[in-house]
Amino acid sequence: MDLYTFLYDLATGPLLWISFLTFIIGSLFRAGLYIMASRKMDKVTHEHFSLKYVFLGLVRWILPINRSVKKNPVFTILGYIFHICLIVVPIWYVGHISLWEDSRFGWTWTAIPDEWADYMTLTFLAIAVFFLLRRIFSKDIRLISTFSDYLLLVVTALPFLTGYFLSHGTLENVSFFGENMELIHMLCGELMLILIPFTKLSHFILFFFSRGATAVEFGRRGYSV
Ligand code: HEM
Ligand code: HEM
Known part of the structure; x- marks a missing residue:
């Protein structure tokens, strides 16, 4: 078995x-x-747990109706668009849905039009480049950025870049990439x-708990959640 077949079987299997x-x-x-951990450390928050504050706090942060929108409108709006593309494209892209359909699960659902997937992918990539440049060139943000902040931004963007190349045959004439783009895309994803x-990307789930806890704390003290 050659290396390509081995890697391809690995990436599409185990x-x-x-x-x-x-x-x-x-x-x-x-x-x-x-x-x-929070049950041990934030006993007061758990004693005053209120679903109402959690709900209000999360709604304010998931919809753009919080203070950071006013403080930093451009960055916040770009952050929203970035995350919408990040969640919508991989789940509702027709090329991905057909993989689920052909899999042992046979699942299928309605896809977004191909042009949308393309525009959203390119928009996502443009914002990712902007976020990266901002981390590199803005002195304040560079100071609080760690190596993993840069790396994770790249790791998040790579499936989009390689997915776009794959579905458009962009590097088809470049020998190594032309032959291996499918494998590269799957490995990046x-x-x-x-x-x-294992990384800060876990904020996609921890965000809801930490925001919820902050909302309970603020609500109990009578501040705006
Ligand atoms: C519903 C789920 C998610 C929520 C609520 C959320 C929330 C946030 C927030 C509040 C920020 C900081 C400010 C901002 O950029 O707007 C952020 C940044 C970021 N998120 Fe998410 N996120 C979610 C899902 C994800 C997922 C699934 C990924 C990737 C796997 C991801 C990747 C990133 C990256 C790379 C940044 C840093 C952007 C930079 O360098 O400034 N997020 N997210
Ligand atoms: C985990 C395993 C994954 C597999 C097996 C996979 C497979 C594929 C395949 C086969 C295509 C090309 C379909 C076609 O040409 O019709 C594709 C395209 C694409 N994938 Fe994935 N993918 C994976 C993960 C991801 C992830 C995690 C992301 C993003 C977070 C992603 C984003 C994309 C994008 C943006 C495209 C191209 C959309 C466009 O046409 O602009 N993929 N993927």
């Missing part, structure tokens, strides 16, 4: 399972650890999924 299971189980585990529970 590694696909490992990446999805690591993402799902790892994220639930991180959430569990967070709840256990799998790397991102595997890294989520």
Whole structure:
């Protein structure tokens, strides 16, 4: 068996399972650890737990009706668009849905039009480049950025870049990339999924707990959540 066949079988078989299971189980585990730690450390928050404050706090932060919108409108709006593309494209892109349909699960759902997937991918990539340049060139942000902040931004953007190349045959004439883009894309997607529970990318789930806890704390003290 040559190296390509070995890697291709790995990426379409065991590694696909490992990446999805690591993402799902790892994220639930991180959430569990967070709840256990906060039960010990934030006893007051748990004693005053209120679903109403949690709900109000999350709604204000998920919809753009919080203070950071006014403080930093451009960055906040770009952040929203970035996350909408990040969640919508991989789930509702027709090329991905047909993979689920052909899989042992046979799942299918309505896709977004191909042009939308293209525009959203390019928009996402443009914002990712902007975020990267902002981290590199803005002195204040560079000071609080760690190596992993840069790396994770790149890890998040790579499946979009390689997915776009793959579906458009962009580098088809460049020998190495032309022959291997499908494999490269799958490995990039799998790397991102595997890294989520172990890195700051776990904020996709921890965000809800930490924002919820802050809302309870603010609400109990009579501040605006
Ligand atoms: C519903 C789920 C999610 C929520 C509520 C959320 C929330 C946030 C917030 C509040 C920020 C900081 C400010 C901003 O950029 O607007 C952020 C940044 C970021 N998020 Fe998310 N996120 C979610 C899902 C994800 C996922 C699934 C990924 C990737 C796997 C991701 C990748 C990133 C990255 C790379 C940044 C840093 C951007 C930079 O360098 O400034 N997010 N997210
Ligand atoms: C985990 C395993 C993954 C597999 C097996 C996979 C597979 C594929 C395949 C086969 C295509 C091309 C379909 C076609 O040409 O019709 C594609 C395109 C694409 N994928 Fe993935 N993918 C994976 C993960 C991801 C992830 C995690 C993201 C983003 C977060 C992503 C984003 C994209 C994008 C943006 C496109 C191109 C959309 C466009 O046409 O502009 N993929 N993927």
